[in-house]
Amino acid sequence: MPKVRQERSGDRESGLLISLTGKQLARVDGKHAYKPDERPFQTGIHLAQEDGEWRIDSPPSGLVLGVADFQRIYRSVNKFYFAQLGAGGDGQGRDVLVADPVYLRKRIDPVTSTVNALLDGPTSWLDPAVGTAFPPHTRLKDNRLSLDDSNTLKVRLDFGGHRAGQEQCLRMAAQLLYTAQESARVTSVTLQDGGGEELCHLDRDGAKYYAPERIAGRPDRVYFIDGRHRLVSLADGEEEPRRVPGPFGTDGAAPLRSVAVDRAERRAAGVSVNGQTLHVTELTAGATPGEARLTVHGGAKAGLSQPSWDGMGDLWVADQDPEHPRLLRLPDGTGAPQEVALPSLDGGRITGVRIAADGVRIALLINKGDRTALWLGRVDRRTSTSGEVRISVADLRPVAPRLVDVDGVSWAGGSRLLVAGSEQGGLPQLQFLETDGSASNSSAVPGITGVGGVAAPDTTGKAQALLAERDGALVRLLPDTNWKPVPGEGTAPVYPG
Incomplete structure (x- = not known):
């Protein structure tokens, strides 16, 4: 809480000046x-005496x-907008929903306030990379929304003279359904015009086509590099890792330093032991690593991330x-590498890359001097x-300052990151953070120190296993258990993505 101090006593003419000072954490x-x-942080509040009472005569904005009051009064909510993926965003990319976290009051009509926030449009940071299906100036016709006995949310909208076709209506309904689910257990959404005539109806089954996790993959199998530089995998119900088929695993033809498995789990991209070449191959027996898709030069601390x-x-x-x-993108995994324009790194270099499934947000580890910081960029x-x-x-912003x-x-998950890092004078520990830099509402990670690389399933659904790298070995956290070692050596853990 800010410290409160009276600056001067004053009289009826001069009043009182109250000073508030403290440490600002966020806005x-x-x-x-x-x-x-x-x-x-420092601000002043001026009080004037009126009818024997002291009153604030010019409230500050x-x-x-x-912190405690903020956490008690406000809640984090994800609004959802459609990714704008340019000319290459036709087909499945056109209907990718992107989470946009905001903070709203907890107990003041949460469903209505959440829908109004959605209609207000995306936050300034995300706005250039996303769009909405709602016509401009769309507003609620009713002052208060509520669910009926079947948990259907009926929404009357004033489109300001615009007309929406069936496809556009369903896209609006998808945005509403996934956004409103942040505040209530919504089973379906019915959109109506200002006169109450039904425009479209969308239930959870129909909304799966727009589900944010639709392109995130199946988060039930984790991958990592074993002590012999081969690619192995481990499912939630398995105790022993097993080598994957193909040149990165069972064939052992291409030893690796790190790897990424695509979200369909059909292909893998592997970085060679010396960090200088990138190969992409099918995860099938008899496949070959083929020619290097990318070759760079540098010492042990350079090479490819x-x-x-x-x-x-x-x-x-x-x-x-x-x-x-440089940050590079290979279209479809095998296209010619394209350098992605970046803001000035001010002498830093990117040592870690985690792109969101939606292709709109990217988490970057940027090393400068003896410190590596986590930044989130908009694509x-x-x-x-x-x-x-x-x-x-664009617009790199710190996530864990x-x-x-x-x-x-x-x-x-849609707006959540698992981060391994250390505060001043502390040991590296695991914690969940929201992409806006606020603390996550997720359960705390059981205590573990000295961890490096981490892997979490890209989902906010049921609890899944977490993996963490620790002194050349891996430890795993299954739901409702404590951390346990994974047999053998292991590095560079990843879930698909």
Whole structure:
């Protein structure tokens, strides 16, 4: 809580000036977006005496809350918008929903406030990379929304003179259903025009086509590199890892330093032991690693980072060359590498890459000097007049500013990350963080220290196994158990993606 101090006593003419001082941790803007922003805080409130009572005569804008009050009054909610993937975003990419976290009041009509926040549009940071199916200036016709006995949410909308076809209506309903589920157990959504006439209806089964996790893969099998540099996998119900078929595993023809398995679990991208070449191969017996898709040069601390697949089948990887650090994208995993434009790294280099399934957000570990920090970037796509899609990462923002060093990161759901990092003077520990930098509502990770690389299933559904790298070996956390060692040596754990 801020410290309160009276600056001067004053009289009826001068009044009282009350000073509030403290340490600011974060801000929530007019679009309800949370942003870590640590700095000294100071403001003043002027009181005037009226009818024998002291009253604030010119209230400052905004609301100042202590951490405990903020957590008691506000809740984190994901709104959902459609990814804008440029000319290459036709087909399945057109209907990819992206989570946009905001903070709303807990107990003040949560369903209505959540839907209103959705209609207000995406937060400023995400807005350039997403779109909405709702026509401009769409508003609720009713002041309050509620669910009927079958948990259907009926929503009357004022489209401001616009008309929506059936396909557009279903896309609006999908946004509403997944957003409203953050506040209530919604089984279906019915959209109506201002006069109450039904426009479309969408239930959970029909909404699966738009489900944010639709392109995230099946999070029930984790992959890693064993002590002989081969690719192995481990399912939730298995005790012993087993080598995967193909040149990265059973054939042993291409020893690896790190790997990424695509979200359909049909292909893998592997970085050679020396970190200088990238191969992409099928996960089938008899497949060959083929020619290197990418070759770089550098010492043991340079080379290629661990690669990462998005949900559209594109592959992302960083060249850690200190003299010329680059972020690269291979269309469909096998296309010619394209350098992705980046903001200035100010002498830093990218040492870790985890692209979200939606292809719109990317988590980057950026090393500068003796510190590695976690940043989240927005992937912007611009289509030129010639039809060429130009891709860049923009508006890097810190996700874990209180961690002085971050060793590993993994997507763990639509707007959640599993992070291994250490605070000043502490040991590396695991924690869940939201992509806006706020603490996650997820259950705390049981205590474990000294961890490096981490892997979490990219889902917010049922509890899944977590893997963490520790001194050249792996430990696993299954639901409702404690951390247990995985047999044998192991490094670079990843779930598909």
